[in-house]
Amino acid sequence: MSKNAIEINDLTVAYKFKPVLWDIDLEVPAGVMMAIVxxxxxxxxxxxxxxxxxxxxxxxxxxxxxxxxxxxxxRIGYVPQKGSVDWDFPTTVKDVVLMGTYGKLGWxxxxxxxxxxxxxxxxxxxxxxxxxMRQISQLSGGQQQRVFLARALVQDADIxxxxxxxxxxxxxxxxxxxxxxxxxxxxxxxxxxxxxDLQTVSEYFDxxxxxxxxxxxxxxxxxxxxxxxxxxxYGAKLTVAP
Amino acid sequence: MDYYDFFTGLFTDYTTQVIxxxxxxxxxxxxxxxxFAVLRKQSLLGDAVAHASxxxxxxxxxxxxxxxxxxxxxxxxxxxWLATFWISSIVKNTRIKSDAALAIVLAVFFGFGLVLLTFIxxxxxxxxxxxxxxxxxxxxxLLRQDVISMGAxxxxxxxxxxxxxKELKLITFDPQFARSLGFSQRWMDMVVNTLIVLSIxxxxxxxxxxxxSALLIAPAAAAxxxxxRMSGMIVLSGIFGILSGVVGTGISSVGNNLSTGPVIxxxxxxxxxxxxxxxxxxxxxxxxxxxxxxxxxxxxxxxxQGMYDTCRSHQNIxxxxxxxxxxxxxxxxxxxxxxxxxxxxxxxxxENEWCLTDLGISKAGEAIKSGRMI
Numbered sequence: 110m111s112k113n114a115i116e117i118n119d120l121t122v123a124y125k126f127k128p129v130l131w132d133i134d135l136e137v138p139a140g141v142m143m144a145i146v147x148x149x150x151x152x153x154x155x156x157x158x159x160x161x162x163x164x165x166x167x168x169x170x171x172x173x174x175x176x177x178x179x180x181x182x183x184r185i186g187y188v189p190q191k192g193s194v195d196w197d198f199p200t201t202v203k204d205v206v207l208m209g210t211y212g213k214l215g216w217x218x219x220x221x222x223x224x225x226x227x228x229x230x231x232x233x234x235x236x237x238x239x240x241x242m243r244q245i246s247q248l249s250g251g252q253q254q255r256v257f258l259a260r261a262l263v264q265d266a267d268i269x270x271x272x273x274x275x276x277x278x279x280x281x282x283x284x285x286x287x288x289x290x291x292x293x294x295x296x297x298x299x300x301x302x303x304x305x306d307l308q309t310v311s312e313y314f315d316x317x318x319x320x321x322x323x324x325x326x327x328x329x330x331x332x333x334x335x336x337x338x339x340x341x342x343y344g345a346k347l348t349v350a351p
Numbered sequence: 352m353d354y355y356d357f358f359t360g361l362f363t364d365y366t367t368q369v370i371x372x373x374x375x376x377x378x379x380x381x382x383x384x385x386x387f388a389v390l391r392k393q394s395l396l397g398d399a400v401a402h403a404s405x406x407x408x409x410x411x412x413x414x415x416x417x418x419x420x421x422x423x424x425x426x427x428x429x430x431x432w433l434a435t436f437w438i439s440s441i442v443k444n445t446r447i448k449s450d451a452a453l454a455i456v457l458a459v460f461f462g463f464g465l466v467l468l469t470f471i472x473x474x475x476x477x478x479x480x481x482x483x484x485x486x487x488x489x490x491x492x493l494l495r496q497d498v499i500s501m502g503a504x505x506x507x508x509x510x511x512x513x514x515x516x517k518e519l520k521l522i523t524f525d526p527q528f529a530r531s532l533g534f535s536q537r538w539m540d541m542v543v544n545t546l547i548v549l550s551i552x553x554x555x556x557x558x559x560x561x562x563x564s565a566l567l568i569a570p571a572a573a574a575x576x577x578x579x580r581m582s583g584m585i586v587l588s589g590i591f592g593i594l595s596g597v598v599g600t601g602i603s604s605v606g607n608n609l610s611t612g613p614v615i616x617x618x619x620x621x622x623x624x625x626x627x628x629x630x631x632x633x634x635x636x637x638x639x640x641x642x643x644x645x646x647x648x649x650x651x652x653x654x655x656q657g658m659y660d661t662c663r664s665h666q667n668i669x670x671x672x673x674x675x676x677x678x679x680x681x682x683x684x685x686x687x688x689x690x691x692x693x694x695x696x697x698x699x700x701x702e703n704e705w706c707l708t709d710l711g712i713s714k715a716g717e718a719i720k721s722g723r724m725i
Contacts, residue, residue: 125446161531179533187531194525198390199581208521212532219517244579260528 114139114299120169143316144304151321153303186266209263235259251282268299357601373498374596377554380505382592384550385571398564399457403434405464431548488559488612559612569619576630595619653682659715671704
């Protein structure tokens, strides 16, 4: 067993005609809380989607917890971007959170009492107890984000991937979410977060990856969070030959 | 035949029973599958599939020389399924967007189907007559064995949906999360698309290729107005579908020679209109009522706060002001003042001077402090 939670080699992804990720090598040690930062279109979401085999890479390999994603799928949790679903969908908070148990259940089997209990606990942890039976279209942006977080908590994973979990939430919710993430870390989980607010990077995270189509830098926040990397990521625009 | 005959015929007359059952099956199936089409925002896919089935129908006839229902179903399903496959592969492999891909495939298939129909009309085959009823549908042509096939297909679809309910709900709501859990989107898309194709195919004989997609979408769109659960939506949409099918067939058979398809579709659209206007919560009436309520409560708050500010600028908070002053405040009209008085927040003296009551002062103070409305 390697000590790295995530190992990526030569990963390249292209959407139709445009390269999105170019030759990424990345190693993330287990138990860190890592932010992925980079400008719009840098491929941050795509990196997570490629790791989770939601998009198919052109080349490269990904190892999670020392083996392929297929083998460890039940130990991975995922929070997609809030905007990736239709919040007017006819369902309740509890039903969405319950979806976090579907992966371990597999095909056909329905969630039973044990799964419902897990969902209730996660709902409580995310501070949604009063809203459990609420229709999801009646939630605020912050509450929607908490619903997705609760669903990921139900997955009871060893590695969590979160795509902009702080997008559109107020300060109180952001603090509440970060506290839950810190608790996950304290239990030895690895947390990977696509993050936009450079101000809070060093406060929230201990590991950091700069991404702009290519990997600019990756390592502990203390080692990597500097002007040079920021400028290389955000300053000069990188162009990549197709 | 009049409405009474049709209604009693549903229980006594064999032919009416066959037709009633047939339209009920197709209404049920298209209602249920329509929920997936609507929630997946693929409402137009049904239209493409329905139109695209025409060349399949014609080819099945040309190759077999008969109008055997199962062969026609098979031809229509194959053509419809090919159309969904082409649409998704165009979207996947080119820069053409899905609406354009849909329109292209629909036009190509339907045009080809029409060409084949004219070709068939020149053929020397005694069976050829009546194939064009597939354009607008004709419930009277339904036979016992057709209805048995429709029932079997509807039962199959419902069993698949019950078995895969969890997966279908997940992939419809959040396909990316579903894929991260290892549920194959390609498989699930194929299951849903196949069922949608089947639901359209079983309606072609009765409703016709041109309007069949409406019966797929209308019951689901109507059902969404009344419920906030996907399961409730499926049940309600199925019921709306059955209603549209049976009532539409009734009207068409009473009206003699009215094409069944358009009538069934009009009935389903009536259900949509009623749902859009009257449904609680999402209906237009409910929205208008809520908007009116909000407007009133805003006016009430504005006036109360204005009065509160005026009063506070006096040393004596209960100083009585003349009516002329109140008329200059924002939000004033007689109704609003009356409502405030009715709620005991404002009192008006005999000399037509007003002041805030104790309740009014505390409520206004609270509202300003908390930023909430009274």
